[in-house]
Amino acid sequence: MPGSGSLRLGVLYxxxxxxxxDRGNVLALVRRxxxxxxxxxxxxxxxxxxxxxxxxxxxxxxxxxxxxLDQLALAHDLVAGKGPALREQVADGxxxxxxxxxxxxxxxxxxxxxxxxxxxxxxxxxxxxxGRRRLxxxxxxxxxxxxxLANPLLVGFENHSGRTILExxxxxxxxxxxxxGNDGESGLEGAVLGSVLxxxxxxxxxxxxPALADxxxxxxxxxxxxxxxxxxxxxSAEEAAxxxxxxxxxxxxxxxxxxxxxxxxxIRRTG
Amino acid sequence: xxxxxxxxxxxxxxxKLTARASRSLRMGxxxxxxxxxxxxxxPLVLRKLGASPGRxxxxxxxxxxxxxxxxxxxQIAAAAGWRAGGNQSGSNLIYGLTAAAIAQADLRGRxxxxxxxxxxxxxxxxAAAREMQPQILVVLNAFRDQxxxxxxxxxxxxxxxxxxxxxxxxxxxxxxxxxxxxxxxxGPPKALLFGIEDRGVDRGxxxxxxxxxxxxxxxxxxxxxxxYYGQCGDYRCPACGWSRPTPSLRVTRVLxxxxxxxxxxxxxxxxxAGPLEVPLAGAHNAANVAAAALAALxxxxxxxxxxxxLRAFRPAFGRSQVVRWGQGQVRLLLAKNPAGMQASLEAVLxxxxxxxxGLALNDGIADGTDISWIWDVEFExxxxxxxxxxxxxxxxxxxxxxxLRYAGVDGSRLLLRPAPEEALDELAERAAPGMPAPALxxxxxxxxxxxxxxxxxxAEPFWxxx
Numbered sequence: 001m002p003g004s005g006s007l008r009l010g011v012l013y014x015x016x017x018x019x020x021x022d023r024g025n026v027l028a029l030v031r032r033x034x035x036x037x038x039x040x041x042x043x044x045x046x047x048x049x050x051x052x053x054x055x056x057x058x059x060x061x062x063x064x065x066x067x068x069l070d071q072l073a074l075a076h077d078l079v080a081g082k083g084p085a086l087r088e089q090v091a092d093g094x095x096x097x098x099x100x101x102x103x104x105x106x107x108x109x110x111x112x113x114x115x116x117x118x119x120x121x122x123x124x125x126x127x128x129x130x131g132r133r134r135l136x137x138x139x140x141x142x143x144x145x146x147x148x149l150a151n152p153l154l155v156g157f158e159n160h161s162g163r164t165i166l167e168x169x170x171x172x173x174x175x176x177x178x179x180x181g182n183d184g185e186s187g188l189e190g191a192v193l194g195s196v197l198x199x200x201x202x203x204x205x206x207x208x209x210p211a212l213a214d215x216x217x218x219x220x221x222x223x224x225x226x227x228x229x230x231x232x233x234x235x236s237a238e239e240a241a242x243x244x245x246x247x248x249x250x251x252x253x254x255x256x257x258x259x260x261x262x263x264x265x266x267i268r269r270t271g
Numbered sequence: 272x273x274x275x276x277x278x279x280x281x282x283x284x285x286x287k288l289t290a291r292a293s294r295s296l297r298m299g300x301x302x303x304x305x306x307x308x309x310x311x312x313x314p315l316v317l318r319k320l321g322a323s324p325g326r327x328x329x330x331x332x333x334x335x336x337x338x339x340x341x342x343x344x345x346q347i348a349a350a351a352g353w354r355a356g357g358n359q360s361g362s363n364l365i366y367g368l369t370a371a372a373i374a375q376a377d378l379r380g381r382x383x384x385x386x387x388x389x390x391x392x393x394x395x396x397x398a399a400a401r402e403m404q405p406q407i408l409v410v411l412n413a414f415r416d417q418x419x420x421x422x423x424x425x426x427x428x429x430x431x432x433x434x435x436x437x438x439x440x441x442x443x444x445x446x447x448x449x450x451x452x453x454x455x456x457x458g459p460p461k462a463l464l465f466g467i468e469d470r471g472v473d474r475g476x477x478x479x480x481x482x483x484x485x486x487x488x489x490x491x492x493x494x495x496x497x498x499y500y501g502q503c504g505d506y507r508c509p510a511c512g513w514s515r516p517t518p519s520l521r522v523t524r525v526l527x528x529x530x531x532x533x534x535x536x537x538x539x540x541x542x543x544a545g546p547l548e549v550p551l552a553g554a555h556n557a558a559n560v561a562a563a564a565l566a567a568l569x570x571x572x573x574x575x576x577x578x579x580x581l582r583a584f585r586p587a588f589g590r591s592q593v594v595r596w597g598q599g600q601v602r603l604l605l606a607k608n609p610a611g612m613q614a615s616l617e618a619v620l621x622x623x624x625x626x627x628x629g630l631a632l633n634d635g636i637a638d639g640t641d642i643s644w645i646w647d648v649e650f651e652x653x654x655x656x657x658x659x660x661x662x663x664x665x666x667x668x669x670x671x672x673x674x675l676r677y678a679g680v681d682g683s684r685l686l687l688r689p690a691p692e693e694a695l696d697e698l699a700e701r702a703a704p705g706m707p708a709p710a711l712x713x714x715x716x717x718x719x720x721x722x723x724x725x726x727x728x729x730a731e732p733f734w735x736x737x
Contacts, residue, residue, distance in 0.1 A: 021647055027646070070483070203642075
């Protein structure tokens with residue numbers, strides 16, 4: 001267990017699960033921890049690394065998005081290899097933030113378009129099936145009040161063919177204000193259970209949602225008994241990026257680009 | 272075209288009238304809609320026109336470098352005394368190709384052209400190859416691009432493989448031996464390979480933006496002895512032993528100091544060229560030059576003609592194009608995806624490019640509405656190095672500014688100027704005398720900046736046929 005003044009972030013499969021700028025989430029946590037007087041050490045938990053001792057030494061975890069093929073390749077390592085140690089850590093209160101494909105892998109299973117059943121960790125009571133059309137675009141989510149976020153309006157971008165259905169009783173991360181969310185129908189986005197948070201929002205998620213980065217840091221610090229400065233930071237650059245993203249999401253104008261081109265958009269089938 | 276084909280003629284007429292109407296109504300350059308109309312009248316119109324150029328058709332595809340490579344090829348063709356036409360406007364889906372072919376044809380479908388050189392979108396390449404039956408297909412690379420609508424990169428490579436497979440038996444595929452996914456496409460009909468062989472431009476490892484390098488043969492992890500740009504370099508698979516195939520045309524020397532030009536030496540087959548200066552920036556453009564030279568050899572050009580064509584080359588729209596703004600000059604560099612942005616950024620940092628750099632990020636359909644890719648570009652290199660000032664522009668300027676701050680760039684170096692005009696003002700004002708300020712721009716940002724410059728009369732509209 002890291003001593004006072006330092007925390008350790010375990011990044012799961014950074015090589016395979018980094019499709020949508022997920023590296024930005026790591027940068028946000030490291031930067032924010034430093035501003036709050038804590039050193040955040042980053043440890044890679046990849047296909048060839050991350051034994052149970054490594055996992056036990058981490059204060060919290062991140063897992064990002066990846067292509068279907070990559071997801072299939074590492075599902076076994078995650079479920080059978082790292083699963084037991086990881087489950088123990090989050091049961092003890094270590095934060096785990098999972099984005100997109102990582103979110104799907106925390107559920108019971110993911111059924112791909114080809115019909116393959118990818119087993120999940122089963123940490124979150126949910127399941128995912130590939131849908132016909134991808135759900136793509138900017139998203140605004142009103143976060144679950146239970147998280148106690150300083151700013152409960154989350155901004156991000158989604159791009160997934162999976163339709164995720166939560167079991168009754170599982171809390172969503174929040175309600176969709178703009179965008180599609182878990183399944184495009186329920187109006188719900190993501191899932192939260194204890195210190196585990198799953199979502200389809202990338203963009204990446206944490207730089208534009210500093211309140212959520214703080215949730216991760218404070219959860220990790222509480223559990224590790226590490227002191228962090230919890231005062232309000234100067235988030236003016238983050239706020240500017242949020243305002244820009246919110247304005248574009250609300251305007252919903254996605255046509256400007258092709259009008260300039262004199263070209264009409266061709267909708268392509270995506271995998 | 273010996274027998275009259277009324278349906279095709281009607282399609283051509285319809286396309287030409289649409290092009291004229293579209294331009295006079297200022298709906299744009301008339302670069303796509305004519306293709307829609309013509310194909311609605313005769314779905315086989317492109318198939319029929321594919322046989323019209325005197326010598327043949329060349330298709331150029333890949334994620335990055337299509338426009339530049341096609342322009343290089345047309346320049347070499349001109350040096351060889353051939354009449355060459357194409358889709359200089361960059362409309363490269365099947366409708367854009369149809370519109371370009373119609374623009375080149377007369378009402379009977381005849382073309383006063385030796386070669387039709389067309390750049391083709393990666394996902395349209397297979398359809399274009401099937402319809403047009405080209406003599407040559409050039410495949411440059413496959414990178415992550417427009418994640419919100421594109422296929423995953425492996426699927427793009429699979430579609431490029433379909434394009435190679437659709438070639439007629441007498442055709443040749445000109446392939447990049449440095450990109451593992453593209454080199455693996457070598458097979459029938461005939462494969463010709465080009466590649467870089469100068470460790471002087473090895474960047475010493477894969478960039479963050481590169482995908483996990485997977486062996487196309489066995490799925491193992493590739494190991495790289497050198498990386499030039501993206502996942503392109505010298506590689507081998509320890510698991511199955513597959514390695515980079517030896518190219519027949521090699522770039523044996525690449526000198527990339529500054530953004531004005533690259534100095535290149537090309538070797539084989541049957542001769543070589545250089546050292547010669549080509550007004551393009553960065554190692555990735557060395558590959559584009561090699562691709563064009565190898566395709567030109569296959570077209571029947573001599574090394575002497577290739578050398579003359581390359582020396583006479585002037586950059587295509589927004590590809591290292593220098594424009595005047597007020598008292599200063601700005602160099603426009605298209606950077607539409609992480610591999611392109613990374614390569615251009617390295618070109619900027621590779622030499623003295625002056626005290627100010629422009630970056631512009633838009634999130635239109637043509638840019639990709641998902642901008643998360645900027646977090647995979649190694650802007651960290653700007654933290655300790657690079658220009659004193661960074662002008663940040665575009666519809667997502669604030670997000671780009673945030674990315675730069677998280678990369679460790681001091682906020683006092685950042686000038687947020689979302690509108691093209693104010694960004695151009697800032698760049699022109701701060702540029703060193705006689706040294707154009709470089710600006711890296713996504714696609715619609717490039718169009719917007721270009722329109723601003725056209726408005727002052729300092730550049731031609733982009734659809735003007737060369």
